[in-house]
Amino acid sequence: MISKISKSEGDYLKAIYQLTQQEETTNTMALSALLNVKPPSVTSMLIKLVKHDPPLVDYQKWQGVKLTESGNKLAIQLTRRHRLIEQFLVEVLNYTWEEVHTEAEELEHVISEKFEEHLANLLGNPQFDPHGDPIPDRDLNFPDTDTLSLSNLAVGQAAIVRRVKINQADLLRYLSDQGIIPGARIKIQNRNPYDETLQLWIGDEIAPYALGVEISKLIDVEEI
Amino acid sequence: MISKISKSEGDYLKAIYQLTQQEETTNTMALSALLNVKPPSVTSMLIKLVKHDPPLVDYQKWQGVKLTESGNKLAIQLTRRHRLIEQFLVEVLNYTWEEVHTEAEELEHVISEKFEEHLANLLGNPQFDPHGDPIPDRDLNFPDTDTLSLSNLAVGQAAIVRRVKINQADLLRYLSDQGIIPGARIKIQNRNPYDETLQLWIGDEIAPYALGVEISKLIDVEEI
DNA sequence: CATATAATTTAGACATGTCTAAATATAAAA
């Protein structure tokens, strides 16, 4: 449906959506940092979103923000479009996985509902995008998954990479060069007890480089 | 290349491009009508475009407008993107030809050069879009054509429909329902001497409805 | 050629979304 909201409004909704996956609410500073705009810009947009009919956020000054039911729907709708587009770019247009985010970020605000439908059909209603991010279906329900963070995987436990929650292009390229992509079979050889740096097997090979915790937190795996 | 111009700037460039295909220059009124904005908006945009570095239009007040070399290149570049997208929508996403214009109008301003390249590859560098409009190649050269307007076709002369220069969705649907689409074989049975209304054969059938001059002027055919 | 009509431009307003600088409220530290 996506009532006609602007690109900016959509970007804020997605940012709030993302930041409220962990915490109950988020705040001006976090949004400012994520969206690369100054705090006053955030405040004025929050005021705009709360005055929207229907209101898209719960917001009272000094109290933090979260999405309303309507705002949440719009954010998920945009997420669906974004991920369908990413999948399309890789599957149909032969993009590499590190190239798709930027392009999808623009296109998601412009395509019509019709385009979304045709695209989903063409792709066979995929449940995951090239990074393994889940794609909500037409009714905005996410597919079930059974994963845990690589940072929590036990030493010696074999697993399959399911999701890489990273947008940074050079890091994505590095990871795919190492073979760390959705579908890859991995196992932890050891975990440094001080900084939790991981030594991995990737497939049947020992990985040439270790992996820091911060990155490992952004990778989801499924135990085999 | 497409130096970063806005959607609006691009729309004006395309409009000026279109209106200067017949006449040497165009004017405020014509642009106002075509773009559905008021005359003062046109004037202020023309001032902006002429101040652009490099200038995108030749414009002095009261003197009419035309594109500069730079403006022309940008207009053709956008035309290329528009028509590639239309071709993609029909060929890959199964749109009908009357649905594609509006969608392409939005997308053309948003896709990257990379997207354009991948799209052209996927489609096999098509020379014409679903309406038969010529698609300039990467170097912005248009394919050669050998067509004349249906309004100028001689009675009894067999021809093939090559191009339908119409965007209006309901009219396009009507024409395709009648079988008047690029590739169709037609012949003029007679031409009303007073208003030049045409009776056509379409394929081997006599068309159930006559065709007015105004529409026939917008259809290009190739003699067989 | 004078005047009426039409086209174009100027002037100034408004909406959107951003910014900087300054004010204010909250949270942390002494």
Place this chain on the structure above:
DNA sequence: TTTTATATTTAGACATGTCTAAATTATATG
């Protein structure tokens, strides 16, 4: 608890692209 630091908001500016109303120039007509 008072002070200091940090987060947030307010106030006001600016760019973009549109608008209306009014002024100006060009064109057409009598």
